[in-house]
Amino acid sequence: MSVDTTTQTTAPFIATVPGTARIGANRELKRAVEAYWAGRSDRAALEAVAADLRATSRRALTDSGIDSVPVNTFSYYDQVLDTAVMLGALPPRVEAISDPLDRYFAAARGGAGHSGPDHSDTDSVAPLEMTKWFDTNYHYIVPEIGPDTSFVLDATKVLAELAEAAADGVHGRPVVIGPITFLALSKAVDGADAPLARLDEVVALYADLLGRLAEAGAQWVQIDEPILVTDAVENLPALAESVYSTLSEVATRPSILVQTYFGDARESLAALARTGVEGVGVDVVAGGVESVKSAGLGDKVVVAGVVDGRNVWRTDLDAALATLESLRGSVGSLAVSTSCSTLHVPYTLAGEDGLDDALRGWLAFASEKHDEVVALARAYANGRADQDEAFDAAATALASRTNDPRLHVDSVRTRLAGLSSADWTRPDSAARRAVQHAALNLPALATTTIGSYPQTTDIRKARQALRTGAIDDAEYTRRMRAEIADVIALQETIGLDVLVHGEPERNDMVQYFAEQLDGFFATSNGWVQSYGSRCVRPPILFGDVVRPTPMTVDWTAYAQSLTAKPVKGMLTGPVTILAWSFVRDDQPLAETANQVAFAIRDETIDLEQSGAAIIQVDEPALRELLPLRAADRAAYLAWAVTAFRLSTSGVADATQIHTHLCYSEFGEVIGAIADLDADVTSIEAARSHMEVLADLNGIGFANQVGPGVYDIHSPRVPAADEVTASLREALSAVPADRLWVNPDCGLKTRTTDEVAEALTNMVAAAHAVR
Numbered sequence: 001m002s003v004d005t006t007t008q009t010t011a012p013f014i015a016t017v018p019g020t021a022r023i024g025a026n027r028e029l030k031r032a033v034e035a036y037w038a039g040r041s042d043r044a045a046l047e048a049v050a051a052d053l054r055a056t057s058r059r060a061l062t063d064s065g066i067d068s069v070p071v072n073t074f075s076y077y078d079q080v081l082d083t084a085v086m087l088g089a090l091p092p093r094v095e096a097i098s099d100p101l102d103r104y105f106a107a108a109r110g111g112a113g114h115s116g117p118d119h120s121d122t123d124s125v126a127p128l129e130m131t132k133w134f135d136t137n138y139h140y141i142v143p144e145i146g147p148d149t150s151f152v153l154d155a156t157k158v159l160a161e162l163a164e165a166a167a168d169g170v171h172g173r174p175v176v177i178g179p180i181t182f183l184a185l186s187k188a189v190d191g192a193d194a195p196l197a198r199l200d201e202v203v204a205l206y207a208d209l210l211g212r213l214a215e216a217g218a219q220w221v222q223i224d225e226p227i228l229v230t231d232a233v234e235n236l237p238a239l240a241e242s243v244y245s246t247l248s249e250v251a252t253r254p255s256i257l258v259q260t261y262f263g264d265a266r267e268s269l270a271a272l273a274r275t276g277v278e279g280v281g282v283d284v285v286a287g288g289v290e291s292v293k294s295a296g297l298g299d300k301v302v303v304a305g306v307v308d309g310r311n312v313w314r315t316d317l318d319a320a321l322a323t324l325e326s327l328r329g330s331v332g333s334l335a336v337s338t339s340c341s342t343l344h345v346p347y348t349l350a351g352e353d354g355l356d357d358a359l360r361g362w363l364a365f366a367s368e369k370h371d372e373v374v375a376l377a378r379a380y381a382n383g384r385a386d387q388d389e390a391f392d393a394a395a396t397a398l399a400s401r402t403n404d405p406r407l408h409v410d411s412v413r414t415r416l417a418g419l420s421s422a423d424w425t426r427p428d429s430a431a432r433r434a435v436q437h438a439a440l441n442l443p444a445l446a447t448t449t450i451g452s453y454p455q456t457t458d459i460r461k462a463r464q465a466l467r468t469g470a471i472d473d474a475e476y477t478r479r480m481r482a483e484i485a486d487v488i489a490l491q492e493t494i495g496l497d498v499l500v501h502g503e504p505e506r507n508d509m510v511q512y513f514a515e516q517l518d519g520f521f522a523t524s525n526g527w528v529q530s531y532g533s534r535c536v537r538p539p540i541l542f543g544d545v546v547r548p549t550p551m552t553v554d555w556t557a558y559a560q561s562l563t564a565k566p567v568k569g570m571l572t573g574p575v576t577i578l579a580w581s582f583v584r585d586d587q588p589l590a591e592t593a594n595q596v597a598f599a600i601r602d603e604t605i606d607l608e609q610s611g612a613a614i615i616q617v618d619e620p621a622l623r624e625l626l627p628l629r630a631a632d633r634a635a636y637l638a639w640a641v642t643a644f645r646l647s648t649s650g651v652a653d654a655t656q657i658h659t660h661l662c663y664s665e666f667g668e669v670i671g672a673i674a675d676l677d678a679d680v681t682s683i684e685a686a687r688s689h690m691e692v693l694a695d696l697n698g699i700g701f702a703n704q705v706g707p708g709v710y711d712i713h714s715p716r717v718p719a720a721d722e723v724t725a726s727l728r729e730a731l732s733a734v735p736a737d738r739l740w741v742n743p744d745c746g747l748k749t750r751t752t753d754e755v756a757e758a759l760t761n762m763v764a765a766a767h768a769v770r
């Protein structure tokens, strides 16, 4: 390999990734941890699966030509929780659990860590909270930092993974989450100051860690600081400069790569350039190259993430190479990588037999992305000619994307072009409320649920049987209808006011719709970890979106035929469908959102015509897509609100539109929630003690609201008087005639027994308060 202008130092490595997935190409880790939790397998079996996954992952990277392999990227549950363990920062309530692995699982999911799926231990502890990792659909465990938290370094895991790789002949690059990001993402408990006040103490542990890693033979360490692409904390550039000046002064240490991703680290790049760290990793896909060029990184290794690590499109290698070339001269040496860990994309295209050749040619999952990284690195070092084959193949495959008729459907384009604000505006909400009240005649404090009922083993088995051909469509429909009938009967027995069909027919609230809409491809094995052992298969939105036929009407109408009470139609909103899919990158998201909105709008109209008087359009991901930089937020919220309103404004005034939002921290989107102009908004509130109601009052919100009166994330059944207390709290903020009574979210992850008992208590509480 011959590089070299004289100004350029020889690169220590040229091709890498910031991290990889760990759930397994066939969800091996999911099955192994769930078996362990349920007591169906032992520690040794779990550890063997984990070791095998790590070995397979290392081999895949080295085989593709990656010459710096990240290690410590494995996790039994979550990498932020792993960092809390590394820093000795687990909360006191799990300390009584002496076994480290069971303590870890208890922190992640409550119980005693090794207890069976029902968490039925007597010595049960409450888990730590979970929340979204930046603007992704991955959830991390939120560390709790109290006044008594005393940080102590426990480098066991990272040293073990480094040694394991070395034994396998791989000189790994250990990866840890950095001190600024860790503390910024933690929450203060028991009256402690903001966790970042403890930065100096924590940095001292990282200094120790660097010494330990050097001793163990690590030549490089990667320290992840994605917080630097946000403005979640003041003075981030100054913090970065101070922390990494300190750490780079550690006498004996590996070379340090400070890795950023999910956006442009802007001034923090120049700040890092002023420290003694050897490398800086940047997300060129989300952040561009301008701030990299001007950061003064002329004596650093720059790890340039030009291959999108969180979307599935094949890289235009010529364009990416040009981007890399534009950095030559402003960086010390350059290595190519994905823009972030490939945790966020499926493992491989191999086995996706349902793909047509054109579509397959446009895509790259993790394994194909690793090959792209290597081709780009070699072309950057040796010239394009060295990699002509890969570059030409990409160019040929991508050429067909521009002209594929599925990407430009005239009927959709015409409809979009004719849009005006009348299409996303309903008449005055007070007037709607009067007609709806007359039509529905519901009591004050009306009771309802959020949509899904338990996804039982029988339901999933039926779907699997349909897939393998063991049963036919008619038999599948019969079984789903039986489930719906059971759920309707259960709700009538409990005495709920507004019923739902329970969503048994949906594998997932986004994938279910994607499977029925043109313009989407649903993978058969494209699993991506969402949290812990839970995975999703984000569909691929590649073309113009068309709804060939109604998607939910038969199920809802069947449910309505079984009861005199109103059954809510149940749809997923355009913003959430986008957030939980891999979305085409050849046009603005706003345009794609409106296409999806049209499909949902048509469905609301068909539902209304079939007799549905109430329709819920869920937008749980409204907050998740909020841009990481404050300056970008207003534009996002404007198109998100428009798309939602477009999807819900086609119905008559008498049709009551509900929406549902969960995954809180609503603060910054509270105005947008009001702008959605739903007749009824159900919203997560149980864990935050109804604070969201005061926020809504603060902006003059006058529509109806259903603050969740109990938390569905835990298997614990709330007693009637707890729900009563919750309700009274809500009533102090919102009058009874605007208040609905419902759980925080859907019930699909709970058991039927838990649900029956919890809802019975909820209805009893509503009656008591009425």
Ligand SMILES: Nc1nc2c(c(=O)[nH]1)N[C@@H](CNc1ccc(C(=O)N[C@@H](CCC(=O)N[C@@H](CCC(=O)N[C@@H](CCC(=O)O)C(=O)O)C(=O)O)C(=O)O)cc1)CN2
Pocket (backbone or CB within 6 Å): 137, 455, 457, 460, 461, 463, 464, 506, 507, 508, 509, 510, 511, 530, 531, 533, 534, 535, 536, 537, 580, 749
């Ligand atoms: N897309 C999405 N994102 C979301 C949410 C959501 O609902 N959807 N909710 C929030 C929380 N995230 C969640 C993510 C996943 C799950 C979840 O339960 N996932 C299931 C898979 C759901 C699914 O796709 N089920 C399919 C396939 C099920 C399956 O694994 N079948 C077995 C066979 C059947 C069996 O033996 O059980 C197999 O293929 O091997 C179906 O029901 O058809 C899991 O990991 O187990 C829950 C919440 C935020 N983000």
Ligand SMILES: [Zn+2]
Pocket (backbone or CB within 6 Å): 450, 620, 660, 661, 662, 663, 744, 745, 746
């Ligand atoms: Zn929800």
